[in-house]
Amino acid sequence: MSGFFIRRLMQGVISIIGASIIIFVISRLSGDPILMLLPNDAPTSMIEETRRNLGLNRPLWVQYLIFAQNALVGDFGNSYRWKMPALKLILDRLPATIELAMCGLLFSVAVAVPVGVMSAVHRGGWIDRIGRVFAMLGQAMPAFWVGLLLILVFAIKLNWLPAFGHGSWSQLVLPAISLGWYPVAAQTRIVRSAMLDVLDSDHIRLSRALGTPERLIIWKYALRNAAVPLLTMLGVYFAAMLGGAFVVETIFAWPGVGRTVVEAVFARDFPVVQAGVLFTSVLFVMSNLLVDLSYGLVDPRIRNGR
Amino acid sequence: MLLSVRDLQTHLHLKRGVLRAVDGVSLDVAEGETLGLVGESGSGKTLTGLSLLRLLPKGSGRIVGGSIKLDGQELTTLSEAALARDIRGRKIAMIMQDPMTSLNPVFSIGDQVGSPLRNHDIARGAALRSAVVDVLQRVRLPSPADRLGDYPHQFSGGQRQRIVAAMAIGCTPRLLVADEPTTALDVTIQVQIINLLRSIQADTGAGIILITHDLGVAASLCRRIAVMYAGQIIETGPVRAIYRSPSHPYTKALLAAIPRLGAKRARLTAIAGQPPSLIDPPTGCRFAARCTLRMDKCAEAPPNVTLSDGHSAACWKLV
Numbered sequence: 366m367s368g369f370f371i372r373r374l375m376q377g378v379i380s381i382i383g384a385s386i387i388i389f390v391i392s393r394l395s396g397d398p399i400l401m402l403l404p405n406d407a408p409t410s411m412i413e414e415t416r417r418n419l420g421l422n423r424p425l426w427v428q429y430l431i432f433a434q435n436a437l438v439g440d441f442g443n444s445y446r447w448k449m450p451a452l453k454l455i456l457d458r459l460p461a462t463i464e465l466a467m468c469g470l471l472f473s474v475a476v477a478v479p480v481g482v483m484s485a486v487h488r489g490g491w492i493d494r495i496g497r498v499f500a501m502l503g504q505a506m507p508a509f510w511v512g513l514l515l516i517l518v519f520a521i522k523l524n525w526l527p528a529f530g531h532g533s534w535s536q537l538v539l540p541a542i543s544l545g546w547y548p549v550a551a552q553t554r555i556v557r558s559a560m561l562d563v564l565d566s567d568h569i570r571l572s573r574a575l576g577t578p579e580r581l582i583i584w585k586y587a588l589r590n591a592a593v594p595l596l597t598m599l600g601v602y603f604a605a606m607l608g609g610a611f612v613v614e615t616i617f618a619w620p621g622v623g624r625t626v627v628e629a630v631f632a633r634d635f636p637v638v639q640a641g642v643l644f645t646s647v648l649f650v651m652s653n654l655l656v657d658l659s660y661g662l663v664d665p666r667i668r669n670g671r
Numbered sequence: 672m673l674l675s676v677r678d679l680q681t682h683l684h685l686k687r688g689v690l691r692a693v694d695g696v697s698l699d700v701a702e703g704e705t706l707g708l709v710g711e712s713g714s715g716k717t718l719t720g721l722s723l724l725r726l727l728p729k730g731s732g733r734i735v736g737g738s739i740k741l742d743g744q745e746l747t748t749l750s751e752a753a754l755a756r757d758i759r760g761r762k763i764a765m766i767m768q769d770p771m772t773s774l775n776p777v778f779s780i781g782d783q784v785g786s787p788l789r790n791h792d793i794a795r796g797a798a799l800r801s802a803v804v805d806v807l808q809r810v811r812l813p814s815p816a817d818r819l820g821d822y823p824h825q826f827s828g829g830q831r832q833r834i835v836a837a838m839a840i841g842c843t844p845r846l847l848v849a850d851e852p853t854t855a856l857d858v859t860i861q862v863q864i865i866n867l868l869r870s871i872q873a874d875t876g877a878g879i880i881l882i883t884h885d886l887g888v889a890a891s892l893c894r895r896i897a898v899m900y901a902g903q904i905i906e907t908g909p910v911r912a913i914y915r916s917p918s919h920p921y922t923k924a925l926l927a928a929i930p931r932l933g934a935k936r937a938r939l940t941a942i943a944g945q946p947p948s949l950i951d952p953p954t955g956c957r958f959a960a961r962c963t964l965r966m967d968k969c970a971e972a973p974p975n976v977t978l979s980d981g982h983s984a985a986c987w988k989l990v
Contacts, residue, residue: 567773568772568775571773571774574724574726574767575765575787576755576756576758576791577787578755578790581786589778663777665776665779665824666776666824
């Protein structure tokens with residue numbers, strides 16, 4: 366277990382280093398930030414001066430090493446635009462993003478588990494068929510489109526829920542559904558196939574032979590077995606939601622990390638982009654690690670180091 | 672009579688046709704008696720056992736005829752809910768073949784052994800815990816009180832079969848259906864489980880139906896044996912009578928096929944041919960195609976001939 370964990374940790378560190386190099390290079394390919402910071406008619410001497418002050422005149426690899434060295438102690442530099450530490454800017458926006466990702470995940474699980482379980486129990490029945498249609502719709506509709514549709518229907522036509530903003534529960538509903546919509550399909554399929562496997566196993570047959578009520582067989586004895594593969598997915602999806610929420614955050618004007626990074630990209634605010642993306646990749650790696658650890662909660666065979 | 676099965680017919684509705692898996696089986700089990708149901712794979716012995724609990728494959732399996740009476744109560748017409756509440760695990764319990772897969776890997780054994788007791792409202796709370804410890808003691812699991820929180824993977828194969836047995840006898844059922852309970856185990860562990868079944872029977876007076884293809888296991892545990900072939904019982908009688916003077920050609924061939932220590936022959940004796948398809952079984956004797964004593968008459972269904980007290984076989988040669 367500990368060897369496995371250390372190996373996963375090392376893999377995570379390598380992933381983060383890789384992500385830092387990629388984001389560092391890509392952000393610099395997007396153009397020269399100086400032109401955004403200074404007025405169009407700024408004299409060349411002033412441009413050079415600013416470039417020197419920001420360290421942008423040095424070779425790229427030197428810039429990276431300085432960036433990496435500072436990043437290790439949590440210093441990502443100041444935002445060119447907001448003149449405040451980039452990391453602080455990101456951390457300030459993080460709770461909103463986590464809130465949104467959690468609710469998105471909650472929505473997807475709340476739909477996927479019952480639908481998946483009932484699809485497996487009544488295989489080929491109407492729930493199974495409707496579930497399959499929904500799964501296809503889920504896979505085929507991108508988040509931005511779902512988001513726009515939801516706004517159109519529930520905010521504009523029906524006027525039930527607000528279309529944007531952050532602060533109250535009602536403002537959370539539409540963004541959470543848009544974010545959680547896509548993974549519902551995959552999660553339903555995982556739950557369904559895992560349940561089908563378990564329901565056909567010897568121990569469930571024995572449970573039935575000993576008179577266990579069907580309700581307990583399905584929701585207690587079978588579901589906990591089926592939860593193991595679902596849990597793996599949840600970790601990956603949670604991480605993907607943290608990183609991928611930028612579309613939904615932008616549509617719903619949600620003040621999260623994603624929207625901040627998108628704005629920073631448009632402003633060529635390198636430190637904020639780097640801090641945001643790197644921070645998200647650290648979260649990604651960490652949530653995958655947490656999933657590896659949490660298997661033990663569900664599956665005692667892993668808990669006991671086998 | 673504790674259990675009395677008459678002319679049981681169980682069909683499997685498959686895509687390629689209706690498989691007559693159990694075709695006219697009749698058997699009796701008295702209180703405290705062990706009946707061995709012996710036969711090769713596909714002979715219908717397991718489906719006969721599952722029919723008693725109506726645990727047939729969902730959708731395809733159905734009892735289409737005959738009667739099953741437990742203590743005089745007809746089971747074939749009982750509702751699914753009544754079956755789960757009053758019969759399964761309460762009056763008839765089952766021990767499955769493979770102890771490695773018969774326990775739920777993600778629940779503690781305390782929970783699993785307690786489950787039938789909870790479901791049948793026999794014990795709750797602190798009483799439940801002590802009942803679980805008690806039943807685990809009866810199957811001789813070492814220091815059960817300390818191991819209630821342990822999970823199946825922490826036990827050996829023999830210990831797991833003891834735990835499965837504990838789940839089965841928790842509610843002191845009247846009848847225990849043991850489907851190949853020793854097949855997946857080492858020989859030394861097999862003996863332990865056989866002894867365990869004996870002591871369970873001595874304790875509770877339950878009737879046991881032992882389903883096995885191992886004639887040795889059947890001989891060591893049972894007083895009576897029923898030999899199944901192609902969905903039918905072709906010979907039944909006391910263990911001694913069957914082993915000393917097998918009467919049906921299939922039983923004879925089966926006993927002759929047991930390899931003996933010290934025998935000179937290098938090759939194993941086998942019965943030539945295959946059992947018939949049960950989707951479209953032959954009208955006469957189902958063993959006729961493989962039988963060395965076949966006569967013209969065998970194209971008709973053979974009568975059940977009584978040979979001595981409680982010993983009978985279905986074969987034209989015996990008429």
